[in-house]
Amino acid sequence: MKSSQIDAYLEVITGAMFSGKTRELHRQYSVFKSCHFKVQVFKRDIDQRYSKDEIVTHDGLKFAKEDVFIAKTVDDIERQIKEDTDVIMIDEAQFYEPEIVKKVDEWVDNGKIVVLTLLPTDYRGETFGPAGDLLAHADKITQVFGRCLFLENGVYCHKPATKTYRKGDIKDIVVVGGAELYEGRCRKHHKIKDK
Numbered sequence: 001m002k003s004s005q006i007d008a009y010l011e012v013i014t015g016a017m018f019s020g021k022t023r024e025l026h027r028q029y030s031v032f033k034s035c036h037f038k039v040q041v042f043k044r045d046i047d048q049r050y051s052k053d054e055i056v057t058h059d060g061l062k063f064a065k066e067d068v069f070i071a072k073t074v075d076d077i078e079r080q081i082k083e084d085t086d087v088i089m090i091d092e093a094q095f096y097e098p099e100i101v102k103k104v105d106e107w108v109d110n111g112k113i114v115v116l117t118l119l120p121t122d123y124r125g126e127t128f129g130p131a132g133d134l135l136a137h138a139d140k141i142t143q144v145f146g147r148c149l150f151l152e153n154g155v156y157c158h159k160p161a162t163k164t165y166r167k168g169d170i171k172d173i174v175v176v177g178g179a180e181l182y183e184g185r186c187r188k189h190h191k192i193k194d195k
């Protein structure tokens with residue numbers, strides 16, 4: 001498929017940690033692949049298990065190895081974009097520099113579909129890097145939710161989690177971690193510190 005044949009757009013998949021952003025990205029990846037679109041998936045790190053032909057995420061989602069590219073910076077992404085790529089997917093776009101906002105607009109204007117996953121706020125509830133601008137520039141926003149895991153009297157709150165809560169008392173903004181360090185919380189329970 002020629003890129004010029006596509007009605008290009010920018011879609012942002014946004015949600016707190018454990019809301020299923022990568023799952024939604026993978027769902028769209030599978031749809032594009034079944035339509036024979038050429039897809040490139042950019043990630044800052046690939047720490048998942050490797051198999052011969054696929055990259056498998058911790059959720060067991062499979063991306064073809066030849067479609068996945070490591071890019072630490074926006075320049076790294078741009079350098080690796082192929083002429084005949086139809087769809088550019090970027091995982092964890094909040095970690096890239098502010099110039100990503102201008103660049104994704106350029107890529108869309110040049111006929112590429114761009115789909116990003118985005119953690120909108122950090123554990124304090126502050127806007128994460130370029131997240132606000134990326135949401136403002138999106139043609140389509142898909143918001144996904146996990147469930148609030150605040151436990152009271154043995155029952156989980158279970159409201160949609162729009163915030164990422166960090167357990168413990170670490171002050172650095174960017175600390176990569178999983179469920180041992182973070183959980184989804186609703187607005188009310190994001191403000192409550194664990195005792």
Ligand SMILES: [Zn+2]
Pocket residue numbers: 148149150157158159185186187188189
């Ligand atoms: Zn809650």
